[in-house]
Amino acid sequence: MIESTANKLLGKSENTTVYVCVLYYFIMAIFVPGFFTIHNSWNLLFNLLPLLIVAIGQTYVMLGAGIDLSVTSIVAMTSIIGGYCLSDITAFIEPVWLRIVFSLGAMLLTGALIGLINGVSVAKLGMPAFMVTLTTMMLFSGTAIWLTRSQNSYMLPESFVNMPYTSLWFIPLPLLIGLVVVGIAYFLLNNTLYGEWLPSVGMNSKTAAISGVKVQSTTIWSYIICGCCAAVASILYTARLETGSPVMGQHILLDVIGSVVIGGTSLFGGVGKIQWTVIGAVFIIMLDNSLNLMGMSYFLIMIIKGLVILLAAMMNLLKEGKY
Amino acid sequence: MTRFQKAIQLLLNYSTVVLFLVVLVTFGLLSPKFLTLGNITNILIQSSSLTILAIGMTFVLLTAGIDLSVGSIMFVVGVISGKLVVIGLPIWWAIPLVLVIGLLFGLVNAFFIFKLKIVPFIVTLATFYVGRGLGLYISETRAINLPESFLQIGSSKLLGLPMPIVILLLVLIIGHFVLSSTQFGRQVYAVGNDMAKARKAGVPVKKILLTVYLICGLCAAISSLVALAQLGAVSPTFGYQNEFMAIAAAVLGGTSLFGGKGNILPGTLIGALLIQSIQNGLVIINVNPYIYPVITGTVIFLIVMIDSLRHKSVQKALRTKTTI
Numbered sequence: 001m002i003e004s005t006a007n008k009l010l011g012k013s014e015n016t017t018v019y020v021c022v023l024y025y026f027i028m029a030i031f032v033p034g035f036f037t038i039h040n041s042w043n044l045l046f047n048l049l050p051l052l053i054v055a056i057g058q059t060y061v062m063l064g065a066g067i068d069l070s071v072t073s074i075v076a077m078t079s080i081i082g083g084y085c086l087s088d089i090t091a092f093i094e095p096v097w098l099r100i101v102f103s104l105g106a107m108l109l110t111g112a113l114i115g116l117i118n119g120v121s122v123a124k125l126g127m128p129a130f131m132v133t134l135t136t137m138m139l140f141s142g143t144a145i146w147l148t149r150s151q152n153s154y155m156l157p158e159s160f161v162n163m164p165y166t167s168l169w170f171i172p173l174p175l176l177i178g179l180v181v182v183g184i185a186y187f188l189l190n191n192t193l194y195g196e197w198l199p200s201v202g203m204n205s206k207t208a209a210i211s212g213v214k215v216q217s218t219t220i221w222s223y224i225i226c227g228c229c230a231a232v233a234s235i236l237y238t239a240r241l242e243t244g245s246p247v248m249g250q251h252i253l254l255d256v257i258g259s260v261v262i263g264g265t266s267l268f269g270g271v272g273k274i275q276w277t278v279i280g281a282v283f284i285i286m287l288d289n290s291l292n293l294m295g296m297s298y299f300l301i302m303i304i305k306g307l308v309i310l311l312a313a314m315m316n317l318l319k320e321g322k323y
Numbered sequence: 324m325t326r327f328q329k330a331i332q333l334l335l336n337y338s339t340v341v342l343f344l345v346v347l348v349t350f351g352l353l354s355p356k357f358l359t360l361g362n363i364t365n366i367l368i369q370s371s372s373l374t375i376l377a378i379g380m381t382f383v384l385l386t387a388g389i390d391l392s393v394g395s396i397m398f399v400v401g402v403i404s405g406k407l408v409v410i411g412l413p414i415w416w417a418i419p420l421v422l423v424i425g426l427l428f429g430l431v432n433a434f435f436i437f438k439l440k441i442v443p444f445i446v447t448l449a450t451f452y453v454g455r456g457l458g459l460y461i462s463e464t465r466a467i468n469l470p471e472s473f474l475q476i477g478s479s480k481l482l483g484l485p486m487p488i489v490i491l492l493l494v495l496i497i498g499h500f501v502l503s504s505t506q507f508g509r510q511v512y513a514v515g516n517d518m519a520k521a522r523k524a525g526v527p528v529k530k531i532l533l534t535v536y537l538i539c540g541l542c543a544a545i546s547s548l549v550a551l552a553q554l555g556a557v558s559p560t561f562g563y564q565n566e567f568m569a570i571a572a573a574v575l576g577g578t579s580l581f582g583g584k585g586n587i588l589p590g591t592l593i594g595a596l597l598i599q600s601i602q603n604g605l606v607i608i609n610v611n612p613y614i615y616p617v618i619t620g621t622v623i624f625l626i627v628m629i630d631s632l633r634h635k636s637v638q639k640a641l642r643t644k645t646t647i
Binding site: 126131134143150280313 | 389426435439440441442444445446448449450451452455456457459460464567570571574580581611613614615616617619620622623625627628631632634635
C-alpha cells in the first residue's frame with residue numbers, strides 16, 4: 001500500500017534514484033561518524049532548502065527546453081537589494097514587520113524582473129537561451145558587485161535574521177517556505193493548464209503553437225517563475241548568513257543543474273517532474289555533506305561531484321534503454 | 324525595397340563588423356591613445372589567448388556541441404606547466420607535455436559524448452569541475468610564479484612580430500584552412516547541420532566528434548601557454564569563466580549555437596577582437612573597473628539580440644516571398 005502510493009507519487013521510472021538515495025543515506029549513517037545526528041540532520045535540511053528552491057525554478061525553465069545560467073546572479077542581485085532595503089535607509093518605516101514585508105516584496109520583484117528580461121529575450125526576440133542567460137549572468141553579477149563596491153551589508157533587523165530559527169505551528173519557517181514552494185510548484189505543474197502547456201512547448205514548440213498553446217507567454221512565465229524561485233532562495237540565504245552579499249550563491253550553479261539532471265529532467269525539454277528534482281537535490285546535498293564529514297578537501301568534493309553527475313547522466317540513459 | 328530599407332538590411336547583415344567599428348571609433352574619440360599603432364598591437368597581443376580558445380570552440384559549436392571545460396583545461400595546463408618548469412624541467416620539454424594534457428581532456432570529453440552518448444553540456448560541465456578541482460589540488464590553491472624565461476618567450480619577437488601574434492596567426496591560418504578547404508571541414512558542417520543525415524551520407528560522425536573535441540582541447544592548452552607567457556603567474560582563478568568568453572566570441576562572430584553555421588575568418592576573429600577592444604578601451608578611458616562586466620555583458624547582449632532580430636526579418640522576407 002505504502003509502496004503503491006510511493007510509486008504513484010514518484011512515477012515508476014525514477015525508483016532507482018530513490019533507492020540509491022536511501023541506500024546512500026543508510027551507508028553514510030552507519031559508517032560516517034557525525035552524519036546521523038540531530039545537528040547534522042538540521043544542517044542537511046537547511047542546506048537543502050535554498051538549493052532545492054532554485055533547482056525547482058530551473059526545472060520549469062528546462063521543461064520548456066530552455067536553460068537559465070543567470071540564477072546565481074539573481075540570488076546575488078536580490079540579496080543585495082534585500083540587504084539595501086533592510087538596512088537603516090528604511091528604518092523610518094514602522095513597525096518592523098512592514099519593513100520586512102516591503103523588502104521581501106522588493107526581492108521577489110527583482111527576481112521576477114530579471115526572469116522577465118530573460119523570458120522576453122528568449123521568447124519574443126528569439127535569442128538563444130544559453131546566450132541570453134549567460135549575458136544576464138555577467139550583467140547582473142557585475143551590477144551587484146558594482147552597486148555595492150563588493151561590500152556586504154550587515155545590520156539587518158533582528159527579526160529577519162532570526163527567521164531561520166523561528167517556528168510557525170511547530171514547523172521551522174524555512175522548512176515551511178520550502179514546503180509551500182514545492183507544493184505550489186507541484187500543483188502548478190500537475191493540476192493546471194499551464195502545467196500541460198509548458199512540457200508541450202518544450203517537446204515541440206511548433207506543434208504546441210498549432211494546437212493553440214500560447215508558446216511565447218508560456219516560455220516567459222517559466223523564466224519569471226525561475227527568477228522568483230531564485231529570489232526566495234536568496235531570502236533564505238540572506239537570512240541565514242545575516243548579510244546581503246553581491247557574491248551570494250556564486251558557487252551553486254553546478255549543484256542546481258546537477259540536481260535537475262540527476263533527477264532525470266531532460267536538457268532538451270518536455271520531460272521532467274518536480275519530485276525528480278527534489279530527489280536530485282537531496283542526493284547532491286547528502287553527497288556534499290557526507291564528503292565534508294569524511295574530511296575531504298573542497299577540490300576533491302568538486303571532482304567527485306563532477307563524476308557523480310556524469311554517472312547519473314549515464315544511469316538515466318541506461319534506464320531509457322539508449323545503450 | 325527603398326534605399327533606406329536596403330541600407331538597414333546591409334547594416335543588419337554586417338552587424339558585428341558595424342558594431343566593432345562603432346566600438347573602435349567611440350573609444351578612438353574618447354581617447355587619442357586608443358587608435359595608435361602601439362595600442363592596436365597591444366589589443367592583438369591581449370586577444371591572442373582568447374582568440375585561440377575561441378577558434379577551438381568554433382569547431383565544437385559547428386557540430387552543435389559545446390565545451391564548457393576549456394577554462395579548466397587552461398587552468399590545469401597552466402598549473403602543471405608551472406610546476407614542471409619550477410622543478411627544473413626545460414620549457415621546451417614542458418610545452419609538448421602540457422599540449423598532450425589538453426588533448427587528453429579533449430579525448431575524455433569526446434569519449435563520454437560519442438561513446439556513452441551523454442549530452443556535451445553535461446559532460447563538459449562535469450569535466451569543468453573535475454579539471455578545476457584537479458588544478459586546485461595540484462597547486463594547493465596557491466599562485467605559482469613562473470621563471471623569467473617564460474615571460475621572455477612572451478615578449479620575444481619573430482620576424483618583427485611579437486610571439487603571441489605569431490602563434491595567433493599560425494592557429495588562425497591553420498584553423499581557417501582546415502575548416503574551409505578540407506574534406507574534414509565540410510564534414511564538420513555536415514554533422515552540425517543534421518547528424519542523422521550526415522551519418523546516412525557516410526560521414527564518419529564519431530571520428531568528426533572526436534577530432535573537434537581534440538582540437539578544442541589542444542587550442543585550450545595553446546591558449547593557456549600564450550596567456551601564461553604574458554602573465555608570468557598562475558593564480559587560482561586563472562582561466563575562470565574563459566569558456567563563456569570563448570563561446571561569446573564565437574557567437575558574436577556569427578557561429579550558431581545550434582551547429583552548422585559559422586566561420587573562423589573573419590567571424591570568430593572579429594568576435595574575439597571586439598570583446599578585447601571593449602576591455603582594452605575601458606582601461607584606457609579609465610572607467611571604474613567594477614563596470615567592466617556590466618558594459619561587456621550589455622554589448623554582447625545587444626549583438627546577440629540584433630543577430631536574432633536579423634534572422635527574424637530574414638525569415639519574414641522569405642515567408643512573404645513564398646506567399647507571393
